[in-house]
Amino acid sequence: MPPLTSAAAPATHRLRLWYRRLGRRGAAGVAAFAAALLAAAFFLTPSRDATAPSTTSYPSYGHRLPTLVDLTLVDGAKEKGAVCLDGTPPGYHWLPGFGEGSDKWLLHLEGGSWCRNLTVCGQRKKTNLGSSDYMERQVEFVGILSDDELQNPDFYNWNKVKVMYCDGASFSGNVEAEFQDGTSFFFRGQRIWEAVMDDLLSKGLSRAKEAFLTGCSAGGLSTYIHCDDFRALLPKASTVKCLADGGFFLDVEDISGRRYMRSFYNDVARLQDVRKKFPHCRSDMEPGQCFFPREVAKGISTPMFILNPAYDVWQIGYH
Numbered sequence: 001m002p003p004l005t006s007a008a009a010p011a012t013h014r015l016r017l018w019y020r021r022l023g024r025r026g027a028a029g030v031a032a033f034a035a036a037l038l039a040a041a042f043f044l045t046p047s048r049d050a051t052a053p054s055t056t057s058y059p060s061y062g063h064r065l066p067t068l069v070d071l072t073l074v075d076g077a078k079e080k081g082a083v084c085l086d087g088t089p090p091g092y093h094w095l096p097g098f099g100e101g102s103d104k105w106l107l108h109l110e111g112g113s114w115c116r117n118l119t120v121c122g123q124r125k126k127t128n129l130g131s132s133d134y135m136e137r138q139v140e141f142v143g144i145l146s147d148d149e150l151q152n153p154d155f156y157n158w159n160k161v162k163v164m165y166c167d168g169a170s171f172s173g174n175v176e177a178e179f180q181d182g183t184s185f186f187f188r189g190q191r192i193w194e195a196v197m198d199d200l201l202s203k204g205l206s207r208a209k210e211a212f213l214t215g216c217s218a219g220g221l222s223t224y225i226h227c228d229d230f231r232a233l234l235p236k237a238s239t240v241k242c243l244a245d246g247g248f249f250l251d252v253e254d255i256s257g258r259r260y261m262r263s264f265y266n267d268v269a270r271l272q273d274v275r276k277k278f279p280h281c282r283s284d285m286e287p288g289q290c291f292f293p294r295e296v297a298k299g300i301s302t303p304m305f306i307l308n309p310a311y312d313v314w315q316i317g318y319h
């Protein structure tokens with residue numbers, strides 16, 4: 001184990017306590033909890049404008065079932081053309097904060113790969129990843145989204161929002177025309193991002209003192225893409241940071257010498273015209289190249305925590 005800093009020490013202690021209490025609940029839970037702790041250590045690290053973290057003691061409460069949080073469909077989204085692949089309005093799950101967490105916000109952008117052509121986007125329209133008609137009406141908030149102080153000691157009382165992913169291109173497409181292929185298609189991820197943010201700003205996000213944008217997998221990529229946008233929406237005096245979990249997709253050759261991810265991203269970028277979103281992307285680059293975190297990250301000025309396994313099982317399958 002690397003030497004522990006004083007900030008990380010109580011976290012490790014808490015992890016041990018928690019692990020002993022819950023016994024073998026599965027690696028996924030442990031990983032989610034570890035991610036929450038890492039995120040907490042990152043968020044609570046003082047930045048230029050933040051004050052030092054307070055030293056709180058953490059009483060151990062009994063283990064309880066996760067809170068179920070209702071789906072909210074975004075009001076007025078359709079009028080703004082901010083719609084899922086099939087034209088239904090986008091949605092999110094919001095668990096309001098309380099106590100000292102009332103003016104703190106943690107947003108999580110859902111993941112779920114991308115769709116690269118009308119065939120697979122057409123299949124996606126009939127799922128939760130392309131239509132709010134298929135989204136779950138209630139989801140469990142666990143890990144970094146949990147409101148259980150024992151499971152999520154640093155963010156349990158924050159406002160927490162899980163933003164559902166239904167555009168197929170990491171919230172970054174913006175095609176005006178409604179594609180026709182027998183049926184209609186909408187590629188409006190960027191507008192979905194804007195409509196969801198407008199809605200949350202009116203619900204208190206605009207008064208946030210601290211805010212944290214997170215996302216996993218394709219949602220991790222969304223986090224790279226929108227981190228600075230998020231910062232720009234919030235009060236100047238607020239502390240804003242981002243965490244991309246498992247979203248560092250690599251632009252590398254596989255053993256046969258092909259670049260699978262680049263050709264995948266080229267298709268997504270062309271279909272959804274994502275290049276507009278990346279004005280700093282050089283014109284001699286393929287459109288999909290602009291979509292890799294390596295390129296997107298170059299322009300980010302907000303504090304960003306990158307969490308990625310050295311052996312990402314999903315990516316290894318494609319390289």
Ligand SMILES: *[C@@H]1O[C@H](CO)[C@@H](O)[C@H](O)[C@H]1NC(C)=O
Nearest residue numbers: 114115116117118119120121
């Ligand atoms: C669409 O993409 C899928 C993989 O995502 C691929 O298997 C299929 O061949 C593609 N279809 C067309 C028409 O390009």
